[in-house]
Each structure stands twice: as structure tokens, then as C-alpha cells.
Amino acid sequence: MGKRRQQVRLVGLALAVALVAAACGGGNDEGGGSSGQTATPQKGGVLRTAISDFGFTNGFDPTGEYVAVAIGLYGAMERTLMGTKHIAGPPGNELVPDLATAPPEISSDGLKYTFKLKPGIKWAPPLTRDVTSKDVAYAFQRINAAPLVAQYGFWYYGTIKGMDGKAKSADEKVSGIETPDDQTIIFNLEKPTGDFQYRLSMPAAAPIPEEVAKCFKKAGDYGRYVMSNASYMIQGADKLDISSCDAMKPISGFDPSKSLTLVRNPNYDQATDDTRANYVDGITVSIDTNVDDIFSRVQAGDLDSSIADQPPKPVLQQYLTDSAKKPFLHSNSGDRTWYVTMNWATPPFDDLHVRKAANWVMDKAGILQAWGGSTFGDIATHNIPPIVLGGKLPASEYNPYPSEGNRGDEAKAKEEMKQSKYDSNKDGVCDAKECSNLVMINRNTPVFADSEAVVVSSLQKIGIKVKPRELASSAAYTTIQTVKNMIPIALNAGWGKDYADAVTFAIPLFDSRSIIPTGNTNYPLQGMTPDQAKTLGIPYPQGVTIPSVDADIDACQKIATDQPDQRNQCFADLDKKLMETAAPWVPYLWAKNITVTGNTVTKWEFDQFSGYLSYTQMAVNNNATVPS
Amino acid sequence: MWRYIVRRLLWVVVVLLVVTSITYIVFFVMPTTDPAVTFAGKNPTTEQIAEVRHQFGLDKPVPVQYALFIKHVFLGDQYGWPGLGFSYSTRSPVKDQFFGRVLVTVQLAFGAALIWLAIGIPIGILSAIRSRTFTDRASMGIALFFVAAPVFWLGLMGLWLFWFKLRWSPGTGYVAWGDSFTDWLAHMILPWVVLAMLYAAFYARMVRGNMIETMQQDYIRTARVKGLSESKVIFKHGLRASLTPVVTLIGLDLGALLGGAVITETVFNLQGVGQWAVNSVFQGDLPVVLAVTVVVAIAVTMMNLVVDIVYAYLDPRVRYN
Numbered sequence: 001m002g003k004r005r006q007q008v009r010l011v012g013l014a015l016a017v018a019l020v021a022a023a024c025g026g027g028n029d030e031g032g033g034s035s036g037q038t039a040t041p042q043k044g045g046v047l048r049t050a051i052s053d054f055g056f057t058n059g060f061d062p063t064g065e066y067v068a069v070a071i072g073l074y075g076a077m078e079r080t081l082m083g084t085k086h087i088a089g090p091p092g093n094e095l096v097p098d099l100a101t102a103p104p105e106i107s108s109d110g111l112k113y114t115f116k117l118k119p120g121i122k123w124a125p126p127l128t129r130d131v132t133s134k135d136v137a138y139a140f141q142r143i144n145a146a147p148l149v150a151q152y153g154f155w156y157y158g159t160i161k162g163m164d165g166k167a168k169s170a171d172e173k174v175s176g177i178e179t180p181d182d183q184t185i186i187f188n189l190e191k192p193t194g195d196f197q198y199r200l201s202m203p204a205a206a207p208i209p210e211e212v213a214k215c216f217k218k219a220g221d222y223g224r225y226v227m228s229n230a231s232y233m234i235q236g237a238d239k240l241d242i243s244s245c246d247a248m249k250p251i252s253g254f255d256p257s258k259s260l261t262l263v264r265n266p267n268y269d270q271a272t273d274d275t276r277a278n279y280v281d282g283i284t285v286s287i288d289t290n291v292d293d294i295f296s297r298v299q300a301g302d303l304d305s306s307i308a309d310q311p312p313k314p315v316l317q318q319y320l321t322d323s324a325k326k327p328f329l330h331s332n333s334g335d336r337t338w339y340v341t342m343n344w345a346t347p348p349f350d351d352l353h354v355r356k357a358a359n360w361v362m363d364k365a366g367i368l369q370a371w372g373g374s375t376f377g378d379i380a381t382h383n384i385p386p387i388v389l390g391g392k393l394p395a396s397e398y399n400p401y402p403s404e405g406n407r408g409d410e411a412k413a414k415e416e417m418k419q420s421k422y423d424s425n426k427d428g429v430c431d432a433k434e435c436s437n438l439v440m441i442n443r444n445t446p447v448f449a450d451s452e453a454v455v456v457s458s459l460q461k462i463g464i465k466v467k468p469r470e471l472a473s474s475a476a477y478t479t480i481q482t483v484k485n486m487i488p489i490a491l492n493a494g495w496g497k498d499y500a501d502a503v504t505f506a507i508p509l510f511d512s513r514s515i516i517p518t519g520n521t522n523y524p525l526q527g528m529t530p531d532q533a534k535t536l537g538i539p540y541p542q543g544v545t546i547p548s549v550d551a552d553i554d555a556c557q558k559i560a561t562d563q564p565d566q567r568n569q570c571f572a573d574l575d576k577k578l579m580e581t582a583a584p585w586v587p588y589l590w591a592k593n594i595t596v597t598g599n600t601v602t603k604w605e606f607d608q609f610s611g612y613l614s615y616t617q618m619a620v621n622n623n624a625t626v627p628s
Numbered sequence: 629m630w631r632y633i634v635r636r637l638l639w640v641v642v643v644l645l646v647v648t649s650i651t652y653i654v655f656f657v658m659p660t661t662d663p664a665v666t667f668a669g670k671n672p673t674t675e676q677i678a679e680v681r682h683q684f685g686l687d688k689p690v691p692v693q694y695a696l697f698i699k700h701v702f703l704g705d706q707y708g709w710p711g712l713g714f715s716y717s718t719r720s721p722v723k724d725q726f727f728g729r730v731l732v733t734v735q736l737a738f739g740a741a742l743i744w745l746a747i748g749i750p751i752g753i754l755s756a757i758r759s760r761t762f763t764d765r766a767s768m769g770i771a772l773f774f775v776a777a778p779v780f781w782l783g784l785m786g787l788w789l790f791w792f793k794l795r796w797s798p799g800t801g802y803v804a805w806g807d808s809f810t811d812w813l814a815h816m817i818l819p820w821v822v823l824a825m826l827y828a829a830f831y832a833r834m835v836r837g838n839m840i841e842t843m844q845q846d847y848i849r850t851a852r853v854k855g856l857s858e859s860k861v862i863f864k865h866g867l868r869a870s871l872t873p874v875v876t877l878i879g880l881d882l883g884a885l886l887g888g889a890v891i892t893e894t895v896f897n898l899q900g901v902g903q904w905a906v907n908s909v910f911q912g913d914l915p916v917v918l919a920v921t922v923v924v925a926i927a928v929t930m931m932n933l934v935v936d937i938v939y940a941y942l943d944p945r946v947r948y949n
Contacts, residue, residue: 152669165675293787302799
């Protein structure tokens with residue numbers, strides 16, 4: 001799952017799209033041999049993009065919104081105390097002060113963070129006043145308010161003193177946050193939290209003006225009224241009547257079912273910001289339900305870029321094989337792992353040897369082929385992508401279950417299976433009834449359905465016979481996130497970083513304290529205790545102790561992000577431990593995100609933080625104007 | 629006649645109750661996706677799920693939720709009448725979105741219907757009166773092609789040819805009538821024609837069959853014997869009888885299309901009711917699903933009523949008393 005919700009498409013239409021797409025682009029060579037990038041990009045124009053569905057999880061209200069598409073847009077609208085440079089690769093994951101003048105002053109015990117705000121940063125009209133520390137504090141009051149349903153509030157609850165997500169409203173102050181003056185904010189923590197500065201870079205932690213947001217007391221309602229303090233604002237925001245709550249009407253430039261238009265914030269001062277270049281005069285994101293049409297429009301010059309939709313295979317093929325088009329195809333790390341998850345609570349996966357055998361036998365190259373090849377990602381050899389580990393554990397250096405061409409090693413898998421209690425005759429093939437009729441949840445969308453046969457046949461080699469059940473994306477997630485469903489194995493699972501720190505994988509996915517009855521993301525139930533099983537109402541596997549890595553996670557969390565090498569090494573060691581002593585998943589793909597741009601784009605950039613194009617670093621030459 | 633209409637209108641209420649109760653059972657009693665969990669985000673706390681459940685009104689017993697829904701449909705809710713609720717996804721009243729989208733769908737459906745009638749009926753008549761000639765065979769061959777061709781294929785090919793290659797069409801999307809009439813027309817013509825082709829083919833084949841059968845009736849022969857001109861025989865006597873099944877069909881087709889021509893809307897990026905409903909099903913946005921279901925049920929039953937009334941006008945043999 002992660003930030004990016006999967007889009008659902010009509011299967012028949014998708015097939016047709018794929019077939020006709022090649023024809024649509026065949027005769028139109030828009031490339032001209034270069035991607036149109038110029039050394040000194042010009043300012044002006046409008047960056048015109050489209051998406052098949054915003055997929056907002058909380059109506060674009062920054063307090064609760066959790067979809068990466070929104071997080072990318074917030075990067076152009078909101079400034080956080082610490083931010084990123086909105087560029088590609090590891091440098092795009094590095095934290096830099098944005099709203100803050102400098103990195104925080106941290107107390108020796110790691111429990112107190114003091115930030116100074118840059119002076120002269122103003123809210124866009126109609127507010128047109130300085131951003132103050134109280135605006136930042138108010139954002140945390142919103143995160144703490146139960147009715148506003150902060151979807152990643154867990155990064156702050158139990159971390160900042162006084163935050164537990166149970167406040168009745170955003171009017172209640174957070175005891176652990178002090179604002180001695182308008183330029184200073186102090187966070188008092190419950191425990192040392194090495195990645196705290198990263199947590200402050202998330203959009204929910206960006207300042208929110210109380211005079212506007214106080215009018216919206218339910219989750220998502222503020223999304224139609226979001227006020228900006230960065231370089232762009234929603235078109236028409238300046239017309240918002242803030243004289244009273246009743247007077248406010250949704251800002252005209254945003255219709256969640258149609259489009260979002262951003263224009264320059266007239267109160268923005270470029271001199272206060274060295275993380276945004278802001279070449280374009282405006283940004284339009286329109287909804288186009290026909291995915292093929294998005295790519296046709298990019299080629300026709302009606303759009304400048306795709307965002308989150310992946311090109312149909314024939315379109316992709318054109319771009320990969322036509323040297324004139326190739327420069328317009330951009331494949332960037334999505335900081336995400338796709339994996340097969342196995343449940344410790346359901347035999348035969350309560351046996352480590354079975355889990356390891358599944359890792360040995362999996363034909364990962366076959367799965368990658370089903371996805372469309374290396375443009376879509378790299379074969380994953382462990383759980384946490386190397387880019388999130390600061391470059392540690394690249395696949396070339398660490399692969400605990402290697403095989404020729406990544407096709408799976410049947411011999412090694414059988415050796416492992418022989419040691420399992422489910423292989424009574426020790427022939428390397430599971431012969432127990434527990435290995436038959438295992439329900440495997442999957443999605444009903446193309447790449448997952450295409451991968452299914454590879455996974456089924458791989459597991460069959462060691463006697464594990466699964467019964468795939470394909471569901472729509474959200475239904476598939478709901479099914480495996482409900483612990484009582486006791487789903488033995490699932491192919492639909494993926495996880496993307498929230499921010500570039502391995503803790504965003506470790507805590508939600510492997511920490512036993514994250515296990516909850518519904519909405520659970522620790523799918524293997526790693527570290528679950530017999531007491532927890534009892535509370536959850538499921539049986540605990542007999543004769544087994546599910547290994548826990550909670551203490552390892554806590555140890556890594558004590559290392560602050562300003563010691564990145566040690567911190568990343570700690571999480572790399574944790575990942576190795578998981579792979580070798582628990583094998584919670586069969587990780588198969590470290591995904592890449594694909595973007596297609598048109599020849600109107602004079603500067604292309606990818607925002608590693610959001611995982612999509614960088615709105616503030618891209619430049620266009622299209623003479624377009626913001627639609628009225 | 630009036631008693632019949634009132635009786636049928638009461639039936640609309642019954643149909644509505646049956647359809648909504650089935651929809652409720654499908655989406656609430658046998659859910660595959662729990663909207664509260666979906667919308668509570670990643671790793672939600674129990675409190676967060678409970679809060680979302682409360683905000684969505686899902687913490688009430690299902691019968692109570694259903695009763696409230698029906699009450700709001702008939703009496704209105706805080707967003708006015710009819711009360712169609714609040715979208716989980718867009719955090720805005722369903723009613724506002726619905727009326728914005730249904731306008732697009734109505735334009736698509738009625739525009740296409742005019743075209744398919746204008747094409748289908750004359751071709752059907754021509755084929756019937758020139759039965760077994762080259763004209764008949766060519767017409768029916770073309771009709772067969774369009775019946776067999778999927779709408780999405782026609783749509784994508786139409787876009788490829790008229791937009792991508794010839795640049796005659798401005799491409800996909802919708803421009804409101806009020807913004808620019810010419811842009812509106814330019815954006816709607818291709819979707820109308822594509823949607824109409826399938827139906828025109830069906831209608832041509834049906835009219836041809838009916839017409840051939842009608843033209844062999846005794847009263848047609850009698851009309852000819854009495855010396856009426858052939859055009860009068862065809863259009864006054866033959867066509868009228870042949871059109872009654874067409875009326876039935878167009879009523880049902882238009883009613884169904886008001887629920888959205890999903891494929892056409894999706895291919896041409898028209899923000900209509902159909903693709904909105906489909907997306908809402910997948911996203912678990914139940915108020916939208918319910919709203920569309922209710923309105924489509926009303927549209928289909930009302931169109932049926934209109935069809936029955938028109939029937940009485942066209943066919944004197946039909947009596948309602």
C-alpha cells in the first residue's frame with residue numbers, strides 16, 4: 001500500500017487501450033532526438049498534467065491526506081520546518097531547513113528540539129500575514145484531534161508529549177509544544193526519536209492558519225480551503241471570504257472530481273527559499289479517466305507530463321525502442337518494495353524452513369518480466385530498498401537467496417524444505433495437507449494478475465499449492481489487513497516510504513506493537529506474542545516462537561538522523577536479520593515510477609520525496625496560460 | 629389513463645425501495661471493503677477507525693442507516709433535496725456533483741439518441757422496402773459491423789483518426805455549453821457518433837425486421853388496393869406499427885444510458901455519471917453508489933412509464949382502462 005493508492009481500471013478498456021495505444025502514437029514523432037531540456041530553463045508557461053484519479057484519502061486536507069500525489073502538490077504549496085530539495089535520487093531525500101532558519105537545536109538527551117522560523121515568510125492572500133510558530137503548533141493540534149483523522153498521526157502520537165490522537169478538537173493545545181514567540185517553536189518528546197526531523201517534513205506538520213482551518217471540524221473538510229505559504233496557491237484562494245466561517249465557499253481552482261489549478265503566490269519571497277526554483281507560472285492537474293488519452297495528449301503537446309499513471313505496455317514499448325522518444329521516458333526509484341507476504345499464524349508458514357524455501361524457489365525474474373521489465377523496477381533481494389537505507393545493501397552486495405538469473409534455485413529450496421516438519425518423506429516437497437488449498441490474495445489488475453502464474457508455479461515446485469483470489473485493490477488490502485481473516489499468503493502487498501528513513505518500513509511492517517485487529521500492516525504478524533494472539537482472537541502457532549525485532553528497532557531509533565551512516569547500518573543489519581532468521585516476505589521488486597514528458601518540457605526533474613514529478617523544479621516552454 | 633399513471637408512479641416508489649434495499653445489502657451487509665478502514669489510512673488506531681465510522685454514519689445499525697437514507701432521499705438532508713448524502717472521497721455533497729455530472733450524461737445520451745434514430749430508422753426502412761437488394765445487404769452488413777464493434781474500440785479509433793491524425797476533433801474532455809457553444813459541440817460530436825453507431829445498427833436491424841413483417845400484413849395490402857400512394861402506405865400505415873417496439877427500446881436504452889455510458893465517458897474523458905459510479909464502487913464511496921443507483925432506478929422506471937403512455941398513442945389497440 002504505502003502512500004500511493006492503486007488506481008482501478010476497467011479491464012476490458014485497459015486491454016483495448018493497450019492495443020490501440022501503439023497505433024495512436026505510431027505516426028507521431030514528437031521527440032526530435034532530445035528531451036527538449038535546456039541548460040538555462042526559462043520562467044513562464046503552465047505545467048499541464050493529468051491523472052486518472054487523484055485518489056485522495058482525506059479530501060486533500062494536509063492533516064490527514066496520505067496519497068503521494070497530494071504530497072507532491074503540497075511541496076509547491078506548503079513549507080515545513082525541515083524539507084527536501086524536490087529533486088531526484090538520494091540528494092532528494094536529504095533534509096534541509098525550509099521554514100526553519102537552520103536545523104534544530106537538540107538537547108543532549110534528545111528530548112527537546114528548538115526551531116527558529118525564517119522571518120518574512122507570508123501566507124498567500126487572503127491572509128497575507130507572516131507565518132508564525134503558532135501556525136505550526138496549530139497543525140499539530142489538528143493532528144492530535146480525533147475527528148480530523150490524521151492518517152499518519154502515529155508518527156507523532158507517543159512521540160511528542162501530550163499527543164495521543166484523542167483530543168476532542170483542534171482547539172486543544174498540545175502540552176509538549178511551546179511557542180515562546182512567533183519565531184520559535186519547541187517540541188518536547190516522550191522518548192529520543194532519531195528520525196524526528198523527518199517526521200516534521202511531512203505535509204501534516206506544515207503550518208495551518210487557525211482563522212481559516214478552525215471552521216472545518218471534520219476529516220477532509222479543510223481540503224477545499226487549503227491556504228498556501230510556499231510558491232504556489234490554489235487558483236481563486238485570494239477570493240476566499242474569511243470574514244466568517246459561513247462566508248467561506250470552496251476555492252474555485254480545486255474540484256476534487258475534475259481538476260486542481262495552482263498559480264503563483266504573490267506573497268512568496270524567493271529569497272527565503274533555496275529549495276524551489278519555481279519556473280512555471282501555474283500548474284494544472286486535470287482528471288482524465290482514459291489513461292491512454294493522457295499519454296496521447298502528452299505526445300500531442302496538449303499536456304506536458306504524466307504524473308502517476310503508468311503507460312500501457314505498447315506505449316512503453318514505443319518509448320523504449322524509439323531512440324527519438326526514449327529521452328521523454330523517465331524511470332525513477334519509487335522507494336517502494338513489492339513482496340509476497342507469508343503469515344506466521346497460518347501453517348505451513350509457521351515453519352521458518354518453509355518461508356526460506358519460498359524465498360529460494362521464487363522466480364523473481366519471471367515476476368519482473370510480467371511487470372514489464374527493468375523499466376518498472378529492480379529485483380528486490382531484501383525488504384527495505386537500498387535508497388531508503390542510504391545506499392546500504394545494494395542487491396549486488398546482499399542477496400541471501402541468490403539464484404541463476406534470479407529464476408529461483410529449486411535445489412536449494414528443496415534442501416530447505418527437507419528440514420521442514422511439513423515434508424515427512426524429506427524429498428524437498430511439502431507433503432502435508434497444510435500445504436494444499438492455501439488462499440493467496442491478489443489484485444485483479446494487470447501486473448498482479450500477470451505475476452500470479454509465476455508465483456503459483458514457483459511455489460508448486462516445493463509442494464505449496466495456492467488458490468489465488470483476485471480482488472480489487474482496496475478490497476485486497478482490507479482482506480489481508482484484517483488479522484482474523486488469517487490469510488496465509490498474499491501477492492498484492494507493496495510498501496513505499498513515508499520519508500527517506502528505514503523506520504518507515506520497520507515500524508509499520510515488522511514491529512509487533514503495530515499489530516492491530518483491522519487495518520493491520522504487519523501482515524506476517526512478525527513478533528506476535530501468544531497474549532497478542534489471544535487478544536486478536538486467533539490461534540498462536542504450536543511449538544513456535546515468532547521472532548521479534550522490536551528491540552532491534554528501538555535500538556536503531558536511538559540513533560539520530562544526523563548520524564546517517566550508523567543509523568542506516570543499524571537498519572541494514574535489522575533487514576539482514578529479518579531476511580535470514582524470519583523471512584517474513586519474499587520481496588521481489590523495488591519499484592520505479594515512470595513519467596512521460598512532452599517536448600514542451602525544457603527541464604525535467606523528479607521529486608524523490610513524493611515519488612513523482614517535481615512541480616517546483618520543472619520548466620516548460622508552451623506559452624500556455626492559466627485557465628480562467 | 630390518469631389512474632394508470634398514478635398507479636405506475638406508486639410502483640416507482642416500490643421499485644425504489646427494492647433496488648435501494650438490495651444495494652444496501654450488497655454494500656453494507658456483504659461488504660468486501662470496509663470504507664471506515666480504507667479511509668482511516670495506514671496503520672489506523674481503533675479510535676481512528678471508530679471516528680471515521682462515526683463521521684460516515686456507519687456506527688448506526690444498518691436498518692437505521694437505510695431508513696435515514698430513504699428519509700433523506702424523499703425529504704432532503706442538510707444539503708437540500710433530494711438528500712443524496714456526502715461523498716467520502718471528495719468530502720462534498722453528492723447532490724452537487726451528481727447534478728454536474730448527470731448534465732454531461734444527459735447530453736451524451738440524448739445527443740447520441742437523436743443521431744442513432746436519425747440514422748437507424750431511415751436505414752431500417754430503406755432496407756425493408758428494398759429487401760434483398762444490394763442496398764439492403766450493404767446496409768445490414770455495415771450494421772452488423774457496428775453491432776459487433778465494441779464501443780471502446782470505435783471510440784479509440786475515432787480519436788486516433790479524427791483527433792490524432794486528421795486534427796478535426798479537439799480531442800477528449802468536456803466543455804460546458806455556457807463556456808463556448810462551438811467547443812461544446814466539437815467535443816461532443818465524436819462521443820455522440822461513436823455511441824450512436826452501436827445503437828443505430830441495432831435499431832436499423834430491428835426496424836427492418838418489423839417493417840418487413842408489417843408490410844406483409846393484410847391492412848397494408850388493403851391500403852394499397854384502395855389506391856393510397858406508396859409513401860403513404862409506408863410512412864402512415866407501415867412505419868407507425870413498426871415503431872412501437874422502437875419506442876419500448878429507446879425508453880429502456882435512454883433510461884439505462886442515464887446511469888452512464890461508462891465506456892464512452894471513460895474513453896472520451898467526459899466526467900459523467902457512469903465512470904463516476906464505477907470508480908466509486910471500487911473506492912467504496914457508498915453514498916455515490918447509492919445516489920447513482922437510486923437515480924438510475926427512477927430514470928428507468930420513469931422512462932418505462934413514458935414508453936407505455938406513448939404506446940397508447942401509437943397503437944390504438946393498447947388501452948389502459
